[in-house]
Amino acid sequence: MLWENIIGQEEIKTKLQHSIKEGRISHAQLFSGPEGSGTLALAIAYAREVLCHATNTQCHLKVDKLQHPDLHFAFPYSATDSVKKPLAKYLLNDWRSFIEENIYGNLSDWMAHLGIEKKQGIIPVDEADEIIKTLALNSYEGGYKIMIIWQPEMMTTSAANKLLKILEEPPQKTLFLLVTEREDLLLQTITSRCQLVKIPKLSQQAIQEYLIKQTIPTEKAQHIAFLSQGNLREALHLLNDEEHLFDQYFVTWVRKAFMAAKTPTVLKDLIDWSNQIASWSRSEQKDFLNYCSEIFRQALLKTYQSEELVFVQINAEGFKWQGFAPFIHGANIEDILNEINEASYHIERNGNAKIILLDLSIKLTRYLHRKTA
Numbered sequence: 453m454l455w456e457n458i459i460g461q462e463e464i465k466t467k468l469q470h471s472i473k474e475g476r477i478s479h480a481q482l483f484s485g486p487e488g489s490g491t492l493a494l495a496i497a498y499a500r501e502v503l504c505h506a507t508n509t510q511c512h513l514k515v516d517k518l519q520h521p522d523l524h525f526a527f528p529y530s531a532t533d534s535v536k537k538p539l540a541k542y543l544l545n546d547w548r549s550f551i552e553e554n555i556y557g558n559l560s561d562w563m564a565h566l567g568i569e570k571k572q573g574i575i576p577v578d579e580a581d582e583i584i585k586t587l588a589l590n591s592y593e594g595g596y597k598i599m600i601i602w603q604p605e606m607m608t609t610s611a612a613n614k615l616l617k618i619l620e621e622p623p624q625k626t627l628f629l630l631v632t633e634r635e636d637l638l639l640q641t642i643t644s645r646c647q648l649v650k651i652p653k654l655s656q657q658a659i660q661e662y663l664i665k666q667t668i669p670t671e672k673a674q675h676i677a678f679l680s681q682g683n684l685r686e687a688l689h690l691l692n693d694e695e696h697l698f699d700q701y702f703v704t705w706v707r708k709a710f711m712a713a714k715t716p717t718v719l720k721d722l723i724d725w726s727n728q729i730a731s732w733s734r735s736e737q738k739d740f741l742n743y744c745s746e747i748f749r750q751a752l753l754k755t756y757q758s759e760e761l762v763f764v765q766i767n768a769e770g771f772k773w774q775g776f777a778p779f780i781h782g783a784n785i786e787d788i789l790n791e792i793n794e795a796s797y798h799i800e801r802n803g804n805a806k807i808i809l810l811d812l813s814i815k816l817t818r819y820l821h822r823k824t825a
Contacts, residue, residue: 453496453516453555459684460658461490464651468498477502477596478647480619480628484635485651488683492602493555494651495629499523499598502627511593518548521592524599526583528559528573528606532566539582556685558633559603560735560800569733572802573606580611584618587626596625604630605637612639619645653682663687681746689739698743699766701729705744706776709816722813730805737805741796748788751780781824788819 455465471477485491496515503520504511514520525547526540540547543566550557550565563569583599591597601607607615619628619642630646632638656677662684663673668691680687705725712718729737747766754777766773780788795812799805 453493453500455497455501458490458493458497459662460654461494461651464494464649465497468494468649469501472498472501477627479622479626480646481630481649482635482638482643482646483629483631483649483651485633486653486683487558487633488556488680488685488687489651489653490556490684491631491633491651492551492600494649495600495631496551496555499600499627499629502596502598503593518544518551522595522597524583524586524597525602526575526579526599527562527602528575529566530563530568530571530573532568540579541582554685556688558685558735559606560733560738561685564733564735569735573603575601575604575607575611577608577610577614580607580614583615587618587623591625596627597623598627598629600629600631602631603633604642605632605634607642609639612642616641616645654684655682659684659687663691683742686739686742698740699771701725701740702744702747703766703771705813706816706820709813710779710820712814712817713821719814722817723810726806726809726813729809734799734802734805737799737809738796741792741799745789745792748780748785748792751777752782752785755781779820783824784819784822788816791815791819 455469458465483491483495496518500512500515503515503522511520515523518525525544527543527547529538529540529543531538532543546566550562554561554565557565559573560569563571563573583601587597587599589597604612618626622628628646630638630642635643635648659680659682660670660673660677663676664670668676676687676690680690705722708718708721708725712722729740732740751773754773791812795808798808
């Protein structure tokens with residue numbers, strides 16, 4: 453991964469490059485940033501520069517193919533049809549193809565890539581043992597040994613505790629790069645042993661410029677960049693969402709939720725809606741909830757007459773902003789967004805999507821009928 457191929461994040465890239473040139477390489481670093489911000493891409497680019505001299509073409513090639521003998525990876529996984537008792541080293545071919553196709557992807561994307569999207573990925577204690585064993589060996593090429601741990605928040609407590617000593621006192625010329633989207637879920641004993649590299653979400657401008665380079669028309673690029681809220685993964689998803697299915701499901705949901713307060717029989721429709729969304733992959737469910745959050749934010753802007761900031765066009769029969777927006781206001785927007793975020797969190801943690809989505813729908817019914825203050 454070349455620095456110049458990473459979208460945006462110019463300030464972070466400069467700081468990381470300077471730290472290497474000045475020899476300030478902390479033995480354990482935590483790259484922490486929101487989904488779609490490029491945390492993994494930055495970690496791999498950093499590892500490439502640490503391992504390879506500027507003129508070492510062979511070294512660069514090995515890192516770019518993720519085949520350098522001193523560059524190691526650990527990541528969440530679960531048993532697959534082909535690998536019943538997995539370790540990260542047995543899934544490296546899948547990992548390389550995932551990185552090549554979707555380096556801005558999240559854990560749900562990775563599990564879907566493995567064909568086990570309905571399973572919960574973890575980093576078990578066996579993987580911690582493997583990390584320690586791997587790093588006890590000498591460097592193949594005489595320089596650093598680098599271990600990139602992606603999504604370390606998915607380590608079991610036993611695995612995390614087993615790594616504490618090596619994180620604090622690693623073998624000579626050993627570098628840990630932990631890459632997380634949820635720093636808050638990591639054990640404090642892990643974070644306290646790492647130097648924090650805080651990575652912000654991407655700017656709207658960076659995403660827009662990237663999309664335009666992919667020959668996306670400027671107006672569409674602007675629209676997607678705005679909706680994606682600094683998340684390149686979300687931007688790419690929106691780019692590929694040509695059928696506007698989310699529009700239809702959102703409008704159906706809001707209409708049924710509004711009607712349910714006065715027509716209890718509509719509750720069955722909300723159950724059917726919840727079951728339908730629950731049949732999707734976790735990744736699709738989370739994408740849909742993120743989309744819903746953005747629509748509610750746009751409705752709030754419409755309510756308070758910030759017309760110039762409303763980019764979204766909803767392609768669903770009979771939907772009109774002027775009919776919907778007045779029901780979203782300062783008295784209910786915070787609760788609606790909090791409940792959507794809570795639902796997304798529990799879905800990510802492998803909760804029962806049918807129950808989570810139905811509970812969210814019932815709460816939405818109440819919030820939509822709340823009077824403005």
